[in-house]
Amino acid sequence: MNTDKIMSADAAHIMHTYGRLPVVPSHGKSATLFDIEGKKYIDFTSGIGVNSLGFADKGWCDAVTSQAEKFAHVSNYYYCETASLLAEKLTALTGLKKVFFANSGAEANEGAIKLARKYSFDKYGAGRHTVITLTDSFHGRTVTTLSATGQDKFHNYFFPFTDGFRFSPANDIDALKAAVDDTVCAIMMEPIQGEGGVNIVKDDFVKAVKDICDEKDILLIFDEVQTGVSRTGKFLASQYFCVDADIVTLAKGLGGGLPIGAFLAGSKCAETLCPGDHGSTFGGNPVSCAAACEVVDRLSGEEAMNEILEKGKYISDAVRSFGLSSVVEVRGKGLMIGIQVNCDPKLCLTEAVKNGLLILTAGKDVVRLLPPLTITFPEIDEGLTILKKILTSTGEEK
Numbered sequence: 222m223n224t225d226k227i228m229s230a231d232a233a234h235i236m237h238t239y240g241r242l243p244v245v246p247s248h249g250k251s252a253t254l255f256d257i258e259g260k261k262y263i264d265f266t267s268g269i270g271v272n273s274l275g276f277a278d279k280g281w282c283d284a285v286t287s288q289a290e291k292f293a294h295v296s297n298y299y300y301c302e303t304a305s306l307l308a309e310k311l312t313a314l315t316g317l318k319k320v321f322f323a324n325s326g327a328e329a330n331e332g333a334i335k336l337a338r339k340y341s342f343d344k345y346g347a348g349r350h351t352v353i354t355l356t357d358s359f360h361g362r363t364v365t366t367l368s369a370t371g372q373d374k375f376h377n378y379f380f381p382f383t384d385g386f387r388f389s390p391a392n393d394i395d396a397l398k399a400a401v402d403d404t405v406c407a408i409m410m411e412p413i414q415g416e417g418g419v420n421i422v423k424d425d426f427v428k429a430v431k432d433i434c435d436e437k438d439i440l441l442i443f444d445e446v447q448t449g450v451s452r453t454g455k456f457l458a459s460q461y462f463c464v465d466a467d468i469v470t471l472a473k474g475l476g477g478g479l480p481i482g483a484f485l486a487g488s489k490c491a492e493t494l495c496p497g498d499h500g501s502t503f504g505g506n507p508v509s510c511a512a513a514c515e516v517v518d519r520l521s522g523e524e525a526m527n528e529i530l531e532k533g534k535y536i537s538d539a540v541r542s543f544g545l546s547s548v549v550e551v552r553g554k555g556l557m558i559g560i561q562v563n564c565d566p567k568l569c570l571t572e573a574v575k576n577g578l579l580i581l582t583a584g585k586d587v588v589r590l591l592p593p594l595t596i597t598f599p600e601i602d603e604g605l606t607i608l609k610k611i612l613t614s615t616g617e618e619k
């Protein structure tokens with residue numbers, strides 16, 4: 222099928238829930254993608270922070286094929302070597318005690334919410350079920366994680382939503398204190414809000430939240446679905462805060478392109494979920510876990526972290542040095558970068574694709590970059606040249 226045929230088959234048979242860009246990928250390597258017409262794109266997106274090792278990474282492909290050739294699935298009634306290995310690595314890297322494997326970010330967050338509510342129910346009985354999340358947060362697309370998402374545009378059509386969520390603005394400790402009452406069992410936040418606009422949550426705010434949590438036995442949950450697995454230059458972005466979380470959720474970059482999500486629990490609540498309390502048919506899929514082991518092995522060492530920080534700084538500095546009037550601010554950590562623009566970020570995105578660069582948007586006015594963590598410097602330079610061109614021309618058009 223050619224590009225037009227594939228696009229019309231999609232339009233005819235796939236529900237129109239995504240505003241797709243007119244690109245039909247053929248194959249890729251590292252951060253370079255080719256479409257079926259042979260056009261080349263530099264990838265500053267990793268999907269949406271998923272392909273942490275880039276396209277067709279040799280070690281990743283070997284890990285995946287080697288497990289697929291043995292067996293792809295048996296069911297969670299049996300043990301799984303790759304899941305155990307992955308769990309061992311994740312607990313060692315995070316300091317948390319136990320993990321549950323799911324298939325996506327939303328599922329990981331659902332599980333984290335269930336865990337927090339059961340922890341509270343076991344200790345205090347019914348009625349202590351409220352989860353506070355932050356304004357402009359994003360936690361997923363299931364009915365419950367939509368409820369948890371602090372953006373009004375996600376609270377339409379699908380009524381009734383799950384009860385028991387309350388929103389408070391990031392970095393406003395007085396507002397948060399006012400939102401806490403005897404019904405609260407957990408406070409959940411992204412260390413850097415991804416979809417909401419690459420908004421950095423401040424250190425002193427998180428420390429103050431942690432104090433409230435300790436004082437009232439409220440669980441602190443970090444949604445690291447986007448920020449986790451070395452994206453920001455630490456294995457968890459919340460490790461920048463130096464506070465211990467009770468629950469951390471992961472997904473996007475963990476499998477390097479295969480679906481996997483996880484929630485990890487610290488000593489307080491690692492034993493809360495018992496047989497029958499939670500489960501997933503596909504959760505902890507052996508092939509996904511083998512992929513994730515490779516991702517974690519390759520991206521959790523000091524050398525990898527330094528490289529991520531170095532590349533992040535290189536890109537951010539370069540964008541600042543463009544000196545363009547369309548760029549308001551460049552922010553983020555590691556290879557999670559937000560470029561606040563005063564032109565339409567959606568227009569930047571379509572222009573970028575035309576010029577052979579894949580980028581993302583976030584919030585109302587942010588161009589978001591989440592390149593593969595293994596992107597090469599020549600690829601970065603190639604991408605930056607295109608980025609400068611499109612930020613210059615769309616800036617002029619506004």
Ligand SMILES: *Cc1c(COP(=O)(O)O)cnc(C)c1O
Binds near residue numbers: 360
């Ligand atoms: C993407 C994302 C989710 C949802 O993950 P899915 O895999 O799409 O369900 C949840 N939280 C954050 C912070 C995300 O970025």
